[in-house]
Amino acid sequence: MTTLDLPAAFADSPARALVCRECRHEVPLSPVHVCEQCFAPLEVGYDLDRMRQVTRKSIEAGPHSIWRYAGLLPAGQDLATRVDLGTGMTPLRKANNLGKALGMDNLWVKDDSANPTHSFKDRVVSVALSAARAFGYTTVSCASTGNLANSVAAHATQAGLRAVVFIPNDLEQGKVVQTAVYGQTLVAVEGNYDDVNRLCSEIAENEEWAFVNVNVRPYYAEGSKTLGYEVAEQLGWRLPQQVIIPMASGSLLTKVDKAFRELVTLDLVEASPVKVYGAQATGCSPIATAYENGWDTVRPVKPDTIARSLAIGNPADGPYALDAVRRSGGAMGHVSDAQVVEGIRLLASTEGLFAETAGGVTVATLRQLLERGQIDPTAETVLYNTGDGLKTLDAVAGEVGPTATIAPSYNAFTKTGLA
Numbered sequence: 001m002t003t004l005d006l007p008a009a010f011a012d013s014p015a016r017a018l019v020c021r022e023c024r025h026e027v028p029l030s031p032v033h034v035c036e037q038c039f040a041p042l043e044v045g046y047d048l049d050r051m052r053q054v055t056r057k058s059i060e061a062g063p064h065s066i067w068r069y070a071g072l073l074p075a076g077q078d079l080a081t082r083v084d085l086g087t088g089m090t091p092l093r094k095a096n097n098l099g100k101a102l103g104m105d106n107l108w109v110k111d112d113s114a115n116p117t118h119s120f121k122d123r124v125v126s127v128a129l130s131a132a133r134a135f136g137y138t139t140v141s142c143a144s145t146g147n148l149a150n151s152v153a154a155h156a157t158q159a160g161l162r163a164v165v166f167i168p169n170d171l172e173q174g175k176v177v178q179t180a181v182y183g184q185t186l187v188a189v190e191g192n193y194d195d196v197n198r199l200c201s202e203i204a205e206n207e208e209w210a211f212v213n214v215n216v217r218p219y220y221a222e223g224s225k226t227l228g229y230e231v232a233e234q235l236g237w238r239l240p241q242q243v244i245i246p247m248a249s250g251s252l253l254t255k256v257d258k259a260f261r262e263l264v265t266l267d268l269v270e271a272s273p274v275k276v277y278g279a280q281a282t283g284c285s286p287i288a289t290a291y292e293n294g295w296d297t298v299r300p301v302k303p304d305t306i307a308r309s310l311a312i313g314n315p316a317d318g319p320y321a322l323d324a325v326r327r328s329g330g331a332m333g334h335v336s337d338a339q340v341v342e343g344i345r346l347l348a349s350t351e352g353l354f355a356e357t358a359g360g361v362t363v364a365t366l367r368q369l370l371e372r373g374q375i376d377p378t379a380e381t382v383l384y385n386t387g388d389g390l391k392t393l394d395a396v397a398g399e400v401g402p403t404a405t406i407a408p409s410y411n412a413f414t415k416t417g418l419a
Contacts (some may be wrong), residue, residue: 119147
């Protein structure tokens with residue numbers, strides 16, 4: 001896996017180099033994620049002339065998946081190395097009932113629970129594993145709070161790769177089962193996500209594995225851009241006025257924002273302002289807390305929330321999420337676990353959409369921002385639901401149940417007064 005192999009592996013990729021997000025030092029495309037000059041994170045730099053070859057027509061003629069945007073992504077152009085479970089083009093649902101409940105005129109829900117393993121992580125994993133195969137890796141790995149573990153195990157199985165997945169040992173049972181069922185190696189670590197991530201960084205230095213959120217992270221993160229591309233395309237090739245996005249590492253928010261800006265640069269949509277809003281659970285809200293306090297740095301915290309998919313106490317992309325929100329004129333909020341459950345139930349009872357805890361965080365934060373006057377209730381708004389509620393049943397299991405339990409007779413039913 002040397003840079004000499006890269007021209008053939010990435011011959012059709014619009015990616016030209018990896019670029020430091022701080023000092024702008026460039027290195028050849030390779031499986032690295034940290035700048036050797038200043039130790040800041042690397043991201044993919046693109047050849048804009050190649051990206052400009054992509055048109056609305058060429059996108060619409062592509063597959064009904066994220067790979068319709070292959071010309072805007074760093075890997076996966078080569079069908080021999082592309083990893084594809086059919087991720088993407090998930091529903092953008094007009095949420096009239098939720099909008100009415102919240103006092104909003106024009107609300108949409110981008111529902112990524114419809115992906116193959118029922119979360120947005122299928123987007124990033126498709127791109128990351130395509131890059132890993134292009135680099136010649138045969139074993140892939142990750143540190144995960146659940147959804148990423150599900151996705152890496154599933155995609156690796158389909159692609160004929162070996163996966164070794166690491167999770168905190170107190171993860172929701174549904175996510176543990178969904179990862180284990182694919183027959184890959186699953187390692188539960190005694191500690192929280194940040195402990196797991198540190199372990200994976202150590203292993204990555206000693207094993208020839210592709211860690212999707214370590215050494216191939218620059219490629220992995222770019223998969224989130226497709227959530228921005230799709231919303232613009234589904235709205236008829238225009239940008240929404242406001243978006244509200246859950247934050248764990250902060251990467252998803254930054255990449256959706258990046259996608260909107262790329263579409264403008266490439267003349268695929270007309271330029272129009274998009275305010276970006278971030279949502280966290282109070283029990284793990286380092287980015288939102290930094291925003292509230294006007295800090296430019298994000299102070300790590302110890303996670304304590306039912307929203308485990310967002311429980312990253314030391315978020316790598318936190319400062320960049322702050323930049324995106326402040327530049328766009330948006331805001332951030334954080335909500336209690338009780339409010340998370342209320343958010344899950346509100347979305348389910350208004351739109352028939354059962355979200356996992358991250359979705360509850362986003363709905364509840366939207367309500368909070370409305371109450372504070374920090375978000376415009378009349379503007380066209382897209383709320384991102386990133387996962388399926390069946391993954392986090394424990395969060396609401398004690399809150400909902402049968403309306404009544406009766407004997408198997410009509411007389412017993414009539415006595416309930418439900419007729």
